Amino acid sequence: MRNSKGLRPEFGGEGVANDMEFQWSRVLERLKTEFDDGVFNSWFKPLALVNVDEGCAVMAAPTRFMRNWLQSNYAERIRLAWSKENPDVTEIDIIVLSGFRSADKGSLLDNDERDEVEAGEKPRKKAAPAKRQSSSAARPSPATRVVQNNAGSDFGAPLDPRFTFDSFVVGKSNELAYAAARRVAENTAVHFNPLFLHGGVGLGKTHLMHAIAWANQQMFPERRVVYLSAEQFMYQFISSIRFKDTMSFKQKFRSVDLLMIDDLQFIANKESTQEEFFHTFNALIDHHHQVVISADRSPTDLEGIEERIRSRLGWGLVADIHPTDYELRLGILQQKANTVPEVEIKTEVLEFLAKRISSNVRELEGALNRMIAHATLIGRPITMEMTQEVLQDLLRANDRRVTIDEIQRRVADYFNIRLSDLLSSRRARQVARPRQIAMYLAKALTSKSLPEIGRQFGGRDHTTVMHAVKRIDELRQTDSVLEEDILHLERIFST
Ligand code: ADP
Numbered sequence: 001m002r003n004s005k006g007l008r009p010e011f012g013g014e015g016v017a018n019d020m021e022f023q024w025s026r027v028l029e030r031l032k033t034e035f036d037d038g039v040f041n042s043w044f045k046p047l048a049l050v051n052v053d054e055g056c057a058v059m060a061a062p063t064r065f066m067r068n069w070l071q072s073n074y075a076e077r078i079r080l081a082w083s084k085e086n087p088d089v090t091e092i093d094i095i096v097l098s099g100f101r102s103a104d105k106g107s108l109l110d111n112d113e114r115d116e117v118e119a120g121e122k123p124r125k126k127a128a129p130a131k132r133q134s135s136s137a138a139r140p141s142p143a144t145r146v147v148q149n150n151a152g153s154d155f156g157a158p159l160d161p162r163f164t165f166d167s168f169v170v171g172k173s174n175e176l177a178y179a180a181a182r183r184v185a186e187n188t189a190v191h192f193n194p195l196f197l198h199g200g201v202g203l204g205k206t207h208l209m210h211a212i213a214w215a216n217q218q219m220f221p222e223r224r225v226v227y228l229s230a231e232q233f234m235y236q237f238i239s240s241i242r243f244k245d246t247m248s249f250k251q252k253f254r255s256v257d258l259l260m261i262d263d264l265q266f267i268a269n270k271e272s273t274q275e276e277f278f279h280t281f282n283a284l285i286d287h288h289h290q291v292v293i294s295a296d297r298s299p300t301d302l303e304g305i306e307e308r309i310r311s312r313l314g315w316g317l318v319a320d321i322h323p324t325d326y327e328l329r330l331g332i333l334q335q336k337a338n339t340v341p342e343v344e345i346k347t348e349v350l351e352f353l354a355k356r357i358s359s360n361v362r363e364l365e366g367a368l369n370r371m372i373a374h375a376t377l378i379g380r381p382i383t384m385e386m387t388q389e390v391l392q393d394l395l396r397a398n399d400r401r402v403t404i405d406e407i408q409r410r411v412a413d414y415f416n417i418r419l420s421d422l423l424s425s426r427r428a429r430q431v432a433r434p435r436q437i438a439m440y441l442a443k444a445l446t447s448k449s450l451p452e453i454g455r456q457f458g459g460r461d462h463t464t465v466m467h468a469v470k471r472i473d474e475l476r477q478t479d480s481v482l483e484e485d486i487l488h489l490e491r492i493f494s495t
């Protein structure tokens with residue numbers, strides 16, 4: 001960094017560089033009019049002015065990736081903007097300076113985030129968007145199960161000791177994700193970055209991430225491995241703003257060797273958090289530090305996440321965890337049953353459960369745990385009869401429960417359109433009709449209200465849903481092709 005009388009106070013200089021700052025703000029204004037918002041916010045806004053000296057304006061970008069991109073794509077435009085403001089400037093330079101504060105983040109927060117900053121730690125629940133994933137549902141007594149990981153970090157989440165590679169049962173639906181996870185865990189060299197794991201609720205994403213952390217820590221104890229949910233990332237970011245400590249927030253995240261962020265969908269529509277995530281992500285990838293991300297859907301389907309992030313998420317390896325098949329479910333049950341040798345569980349019972357509880361692994365485990373608890377209490381082996389009785393409610397729910405999410409996926413698949421198009425506001429017939437069909441099925445097959453359905457279809461009004469239901473009802477009478485489609489889809493959901 002050049003050292004001159006014009007140096008910015010923030011970077012250690014003495015003179016108050018009002019002039020320079022003023023010129024810089026004008027340069028930014030110019031660039032803002034020349035580029036659209038997306039480009040401006042992604043590339044120019046994160047820049048900070050360092051110094052203007054001997055005809056050279058020096059700016060800092062937070063990551064090498066951004067610096068390189070700016071150099072190769074926008075250097076000349078930036079130079080021109082400068083020379084119009086200050087004819088003395090004939091040259092520009094962009095350096096990489098990680099961990100600096102590029103702007104007053106407080107003013108960039110969206111409403112949810114601002115609420116959080118103002119309200120303090122407490123009302124976390126209130127601001128959490130409607131999550132389909134109830135993370136507390138089946139985590140049995142975390143206080144006893146979860147121990148602090150030994151990753152030596154004070155900001156990662158604790159790891160569940162049950163979630164290891166040994167206890168993960170591999171089948172067709174998860175073999176790619178498993179192989180990729182092992183590769184990441186057992187190497188320090190980066191083969192694909194990021195590793196992006198996605199799949200529905202309860203299919204083992206969190207399990208795999210914890211397994212990566214455990215294995216990596218064991219093999220390379222000196223590495224800094226950090227696992228946390230996107231929600232925790234957001235709260236830490238927000239609290240760093242509140243305590244005016246964003247610098248150390250940046251530094252600590254950038255010093256990690258392996259960063260894993262779970263349930264990325266949580267930061268949808270949280271603009272500032274996304275921006276911070278983007279910078280952290282770029283910084284780590286620039287330095288060849290491994291990043292692992294999970295979400296409940298693929299990068300392209302992550303509604304509410306900025307395009308620049310979605311596209312970068314797909315640069316490494318994207319591994320999809322599919323719904324389980326019968327064999328995998330049976331394998332998981334057998335493995336869990338083996339961990340309680342004192343309780344006898346008949347094979348036919350395990351087969352029955354694997355067949356009937358197909359929603360997700362978490363529920364499958366819940367069912368088995370309930371059976372084991374029951375058998376232990378009354379001191380009898382687990383039989384078919386007892387299973388039917390104890391699990392009555394669960395079995396019934398599994399018979400008929402279909403989620404809106406599943407309806408949307410299946411309908412999009414069936415009509416061969418993208419899920420994001422189905423949820424978008426596009427009105428083209430080839431997406432609008434399937435969307436109406438999906439709304440119709442959501443009304444018919446779930447107990448959700450019209451407003452609730454509207455919300456899950458990209459925040460639409462309940463009257464839109466009502467209209468769709470009516471329209472499809474009418475069309476079923478007259479349009480035999482559509483009638484066929486609906487019957488076919490209904491069959492899919494009833495099996
Ligand atoms: P997700 O994060 O995808 O919602 P989790 O990783 O929390 O799902 O998994 C839910 C439960 O199911 C956990 O208890 C996990 O151990 C178990 N589970 C999921 N997939 C497997 C598998 N392939 N083998 C063993 N257990 C599994």
Ligand code: MG
Nearest residue numbers: 205206207262
């Ligand atoms: Mg999870």
